[in-house]
Amino acid sequence: MKKVLIIGATGSLAKYVVEAVKPLENIELTLFTRNKNRLSKDLSDDCEVIEGNALNFIDIKNAVKGKDIVYINLDGDLETMTNNIVLAMQEEKVKRIIGISSIGIYNIPLRPVLVPYRKLADIIENSGLNYTILRPDWFTNTDEINYETTIKGSPEIGSAISRKSIADFVSKLINYPNLYINENLGISKPN
16 A cells, blocks of 8 residues: 655645546555645545645654655745655655656746746755656646656757646556656656
8 A cells, every 4th residue: 555645735736636646556645735625525535634734844744754655736935845845754764756846947047936946856856765856837727638758958848738647647656656766857748
């Protein structure tokens, strides 16, 4: 049984990730959110729900304890939240992390809006954890699964990607946690 923690469970992408991960076999899913009332009953059914704040280290440490895989998709003070998550994982000896960053974080000059997403990627890459960082293009709500990935250092290609596509890829990483270890991938819809 793989114990999976989703941090930022009420985010617009996380809903799709939860829906994609729930049908997997041998998964125990925990949803971490600041306000559990924002989770629909359909989404939270059969899941443990933890209410907390990713800016609070103790909240994160308690949530991470005993988990096998941590998935994060957050916004806001990503530097503080990511530092909390990485430190909690190191202290609790949880090794596998999947993080959502953004397209464009390696462009020069770096757009100010992307600075927090670059910090998230840098912190995770330097953490010593078994990571996969995804740098998606803009999200859509299109009902399709169609994506391609590119490795860090290669040109970012493709176009806006459906949340459902990203969720499909994340569910594969959770189902097969040895895939794409220590990879930083662009993900987009093929042109």
